[in-house]
Amino acid sequence: MGPELVAAVRRFNRTVTQRVGALDDEYMASGRPLAQARLLWEISPAGAEVAALRARLGLDSGYLSRLLRALENDGLVTVAPADQVGCDARVRVAALTEAGRAEWAALDERSDEFASSILTPLSEQSREQLVEAMAQVERLLVASMVVIEPCPPGDPRARACVRAYARDIARRFDGGFDPALSKPVHDEELVPPAGVFLLATLNSEPVGCGAVKLHPDAPAEIKRVWVADTVRGLGIGRRMLCDLERYAHERGWTTVRLDTNRSLTEAIAMYRSTGYREIEPYNDEHFAHHWFEKDLTAGAGAA
Amino acid sequence: MGPELVAAVRRFNRTVTQRVGALDDEYMASGRPLAQARLLWEISPAGAEVAALRARLGLDSGYLSRLLRALENDGLVTVAPADQVGCDARVRVAALTEAGRAEWAALDERSDEFASSILTPLSEQSREQLVEAMAQVERLLVASMVVIEPCPPGDPRARACVRAYARDIARRFDGGFDPALSKPVHDEELVPPAGVFLLATLNSEPVGCGAVKLHPDAPAEIKRVWVADTVRGLGIGRRMLCDLERYAHERGWTTVRLDTNRSLTEAIAMYRSTGYREIEPYNDEHFAHHWFEKDLTAGAGAA
DNA sequence: CCATATAGCTGACTTTAGTCAGGCATGTAG
DNA sequence: CTACATGCCTGACTAAAGTCAGCTATATGG
Numbered sequence: 001m002g003p004e005l006v007a008a009v010r011r012f013n014r015t016v017t018q019r020v021g022a023l024d025d026e027y028m029a030s031g032r033p034l035a036q037a038r039l040l041w042e043i044s045p046a047g048a049e050v051a052a053l054r055a056r057l058g059l060d061s062g063y064l065s066r067l068l069r070a071l072e073n074d075g076l077v078t079v080a081p082a083d084q085v086g087c088d089a090r091v092r093v094a095a096l097t098e099a100g101r102a103e104w105a106a107l108d109e110r111s112d113e114f115a116s117s118i119l120t121p122l123s124e125q126s127r128e129q130l131v132e133a134m135a136q137v138e139r140l141l142v143a144s145m146v147v148i149e150p151c152p153p154g155d156p157r158a159r160a161c162v163r164a165y166a167r168d169i170a171r172r173f174d175g176g177f178d179p180a181l182s183k184p185v186h187d188e189e190l191v192p193p194a195g196v197f198l199l200a201t202l203n204s205e206p207v208g209c210g211a212v213k214l215h216p217d218a219p220a221e222i223k224r225v226w227v228a229d230t231v232r233g234l235g236i237g238r239r240m241l242c243d244l245e246r247y248a249h250e251r252g253w254t255t256v257r258l259d260t261n262r263s264l265t266e267a268i269a270m271y272r273s274t275g276y277r278e279i280e281p282y283n284d285e286h287f288a289h290h291w292f293e294k295d296l297t298a299g300a301g302a303a
Numbered sequence: 304m305g306p307e308l309v310a311a312v313r314r315f316n317r318t319v320t321q322r323v324g325a326l327d328d329e330y331m332a333s334g335r336p337l338a339q340a341r342l343l344w345e346i347s348p349a350g351a352e353v354a355a356l357r358a359r360l361g362l363d364s365g366y367l368s369r370l371l372r373a374l375e376n377d378g379l380v381t382v383a384p385a386d387q388v389g390c391d392a393r394v395r396v397a398a399l400t401e402a403g404r405a406e407w408a409a410l411d412e413r414s415d416e417f418a419s420s421i422l423t424p425l426s427e428q429s430r431e432q433l434v435e436a437m438a439q440v441e442r443l444l445v446a447s448m449v450v451i452e453p454c455p456p457g458d459p460r461a462r463a464c465v466r467a468y469a470r471d472i473a474r475r476f477d478g479g480f481d482p483a484l485s486k487p488v489h490d491e492e493l494v495p496p497a498g499v500f501l502l503a504t505l506n507s508e509p510v511g512c513g514a515v516k517l518h519p520d521a522p523a524e525i526k527r528v529w530v531a532d533t534v535r536g537l538g539i540g541r542r543m544l545c546d547l548e549r550y551a552h553e554r555g556w557t558t559v560r561l562d563t564n565r566s567l568t569e570a571i572a573m574y575r576s577t578g579y580r581e582i583e584p585y586n587d588e589h590f591a592h593h594w595f596e597k598d599l600t601a602g603a604g605a606a
Numbered sequence: 607c608c609a610t611a612t613a614g615c616t617g618a619c620t621t622t623a624g625t626c627a628g629g630c631a632t633g634t635a636g
Numbered sequence: 637c638t639a640c641a642t643g644c645c646t647g648a649c650t651a652a653a654g655t656c657a658g659c660t661a662t663a664t665g666g
Contacts, residue, residue, distance in 0.1 A: 005430060008438055009421055009422060010415070015445060016441070017327050019444050019448055020316050020319055021323070021327075033622060061645085062625075062627095063625080068644095079644095088633070090631070090643040091643065115309045118312055126443055130447075133436045133437075133440045134314075136432065136433075136436035137436045137437055140433040141433075143424070144322075144422070144424045144425050235429055239426075336653085337653090338653070354614085357614095363653095365614090365615075365617090366653075369616085371614095372616095392613095392662055392663085393612065393613040394613065394662095
């Protein structure tokens with residue numbers, strides 16, 4: 001990592017925590033302890049489950065409970081079991097009262113004011129430059145917050161990704177997608193040592209996946225590379241591919257292969273640009289039009 | 304202000320306080336209370352006056368004192384009167400001991416690590432994009448932190464600016480600059496109602512100035528527009544000019560004039576681009592080559 | 607010299623944040 | 637039905653953060 005890059009990031013961190021971080025806190029606190037204000041904000045007019053709040057704010061269960069009681073005593077919040085039949089009666093849902101919604105709206109207002117206070121001193125042109133640069137920073141920060149880790153293919157988050165993957169390709173393939181016609185992939189094939197399933201998460205939420213099968217005496221095979229459209233275009237797919245290749249390479253495989261459908265044009269472009277070259281069909285996958293192969297011994301393969 | 308712009312800034316604030324703000328705190332805390340760590344960091348190997356620390360960190364005098372005692376007890380810091388003769392013996396200076404410098408270096412190291420941890424997951428190309436966008440955001444945030452306010456011309460910060468202004472033009476004018484040959488400007492002319500002196504500050508530090516003389520029965524005259532080179536190119540000069548014009552306009556003047564030296568090319572370009580047109584000499588200023596005038600009744604004049 | 611301001615310090619205090627060990631009701635696997 | 641896990645709760649506690657009044661020594665203006 002170049003030291004100038006690191007220095008630039010540090011300068012940014014300093015300026016931004018000074019200007020945005022500190023003032024954000026100040027704007028949040030409205031005569032109310034910060035933790036309470038944050039909690040109120042997080043509950044939002046839509047309401048939220050207690051467990052979700054705990055996860056999002058990273059609070060201790062007891063502490064959160066106490067904060068909720070404080071807001072309840074002030075008449076801003078009600079906490080009650082979700083009143084639907086059949087759902088877990090232990091789970092409780094926090095909702096804003098009339099007064100709570102009013103205070104939430106006040107916080108919302110202040111957030112707007114704060115954002116405006118950053119833009120106001122600038123010229124029209126500078127404002128647009130700033131907003132554009134902010135959007136860019138935000139995109140890339142989000143990208144850098146995505147974590148790619150091995151995950152059992154049976155994990156609910158993994159299942160959710162694979163379902164989303166199937167939905168996506170069903171929508172994109174001309175003629176749709178019928179899993180029954182496709183070569184099946186069994187969970188056991190994606191569990192070490194036979195292979196691996198990698199899950200990409202953003203704040204613990206699944207946003208992408210990919211898998212590799214380590215065929216004995218044959219090239220490794222990459223399957224099910226998928227990225228949620230909320231984080232598409234941030235290089236997650238490329239990182240996923242790279243991590244899968246590294247996984248195979250570290251375990252002694254020198255070649256990876258994959259098949260793909262002609263309608264997945266961006267994916268095909270990505271394969272080509274990261275060193276894959278098209279080869280003759282190596283299987284009879286019903287939905288495949290292109291087959292690719294990459295030699296793992298050639299490139300560096302660093303992240 | 305467009306609501307999309309405000310929304311974009313808010314999204315940025317959210318992402319950035321989450322990723323940078325929270326983790327920055329975490330990286331700062333090294334088994335030591337955050338406030339102590341921040342203080343240690345702020346003292347830095349260069350040392351700092353107690354009053355300066357109080358201002359920079361925004362701490363209560365008593366609280367700061369206690370924090371300093373804590374660091375002193377841990378053998379990280381010494382607090383002593385500045386040992387120069389003739390300086391205020393009440394003012395005390397905090398300095399790092401050997402151990403303090405070691406811990407400061409550790410914090411420095413962690414800051415580097417933190418910055419790296421943001422860049423590491425990204426591709427080479429994304430890293431450069433991120434750093435570029437960060438630099439842009441930082442520049443513009445700094446610009447938006449600059450405050451322009453009226454200030455008595457006798458204020459030490461105002462004097463410092465005017466001195467810096469004189470130094471700057473002395474360096475740039477071909478043939479140097481001799482104040483004795485220039486038309487003098489007296490303090491009384493820059494105090495309401497005769498005129499005004501505006502000071503631009505960044506975190507209370509002076510970074511620019513400008514003045515306008517409200518000549519009775521004659522166009523107002525802009526003088527001494529200067530911007531420190533640390534914040535040049537951020538549109539501060541333009542804002543200063545705009546504020547001076549507004550000041551004159553609000554008090555009934557419809558025209559402003561100014562004279563300038565041919566070597567100040569950026570300034571001349573700025574005058575031209577903000578509605579000034581060149582006119583015949585209206586004075587015999589020794590160092591002036593160009594005279595400009597602007598009609599304040601024409602444009603909108605909004606910030 | 608006096609009155610007054612200023613810089614930093616100390617003691618006494620409150621509030622906020624956060625932790626930990628249980629407790630109770632509900633759910634679930636055997 | 638039992639045993640155990642889970643979700644949320646309360647009580648008891650600690651540490652950190654921050655506030656306020658008053659103190660001492662030095663500076664400053666008359």
